[in-house]
Amino acid sequence: MKSEYVIALIKWSRRHVELTTLSLLSVTLVAIWTLAELIEEVAEGSTQSLDRDILLLLRTSGDLSDPIGPWWLEEMGRDLTALGGVAVLVLTTLIASVFFLLRHRWTSMLYLVATVGSGIVLSSIAKEFFDRPRPDLVPHGSMVQTASFPSGHSMMAAIVYLSIGVLIARVQPGLILKVYILMVAVLLTILVGISRVYMGVHWPTDVAAGWLAGGVWAMICLMVADRLAKRGHMEHEAHEDA
Template identity: 55%
Template sequence: MKHFDKTRHVGRRSLSLLAWLGRYEFATLLSILILSGGIWGVVELADEVFEGDAQSIDETLLLSLRNPADRSDPLGPGWVEELGRDFTALGGVGVLVLVSLSALGYLLLARRYRAALFAAFAVPGGVLLSTLMKVGFDRPRPDLVSHESIAYTASFPSGHAMMSAVTYLTLAVLLIRVQPELRLKAYILVVAILLTLLVGISRVYLGVHWPTDVLAGWTAGAAWAALCWLAMRWMQQRGQVETEASWAGTE
């Protein structure tokens, strides 16, 4: 009987280990797919945009969010337009800097110093990539409708969409990598995705970006976040960044 209980216990541990390995291998494969798919997606979008193949759908989607009788008037009452400005502010430089510093402060207070150092380079690196892409592509802003938000830079990719994806998704995957509870992982990721989507949609609604600009920003930002996840996992395996287990106090 004791031998049977011992065998059953070993079997359960083996199944748990296989489940744990399967979960992380799946996450790694998914991140690689997002990274490679993101790179391919941005290249394809850029090709479609600058050959003019995406112009028709861009114009159709942009105008669908405007009053047919008055292109200067976004759909919906005034409070909806104000809400759009609120959402777009979530992707502004000031808000993203504040969010990034708050996340860094959290990691530092939690004594995850190496994770904080990683985040201090990961987020600005993505923002720099966004800036270089905008300068390189230099696509004009939409001229079909009036702009309901001030815009200074080029249009492709959307800086707000990409920087919000870079900031929220990258910080989310970094926090997930040091957070042991599955429900908290899911919550952090869902909130990050929701914020990123709201920012991008608001940019089209306010008339300052073509839909393909936003799609490219989302795609590039997600690819950057996937790259950061892979990099942090690689560093954790080598003991260079704190792990989930250290957070739980089991190491």
């Protein structure tokens, strides 16, 4: 019975593509509005107390140089934060690009490279514009050289993993597989952001802004990809036979 409902939902979505696009656009606009509100609050200094409290919660009482948890948790934090580093994200983008090449999805490959490349530029410009200092409340568990807001690791992880997740999910026919791919992309994005606060190199609001900005970019990516597909400039999304 559940499978019948799923099939019916897929058929309904195909008949109401514009409504689905409108829903996605609504979510994107809400995310943009939330990001704008967050930027205003950070600029006014209204989030300082919240940022400090959350950062201190992740530190051992009486020793701010020691993150909470056993030694292996701190080691995991370093491993997870590397997933948002330049080397890992570039390598991931190259691997995904080869995937599309092997499937003869040339437009998807070019679109991915353009999305990630423009995302890197956008992240760099945002950091230079806001120029927020890094947290000085606790020692940093990772080397940092750029400004703090928004979190570049969080933003680029969202852009890369969510964009790749969306583009790969489009070429998978099964609904369950699509959901799984997107869930993995979201999980990786969340873990990278949390690790940045845990390592003491970002305020929580830096990470939140990075997530929002990257998420908006990924949703715009999905809408533009669908629009290009409708005009015949990009491969159409794959569906299960139903």
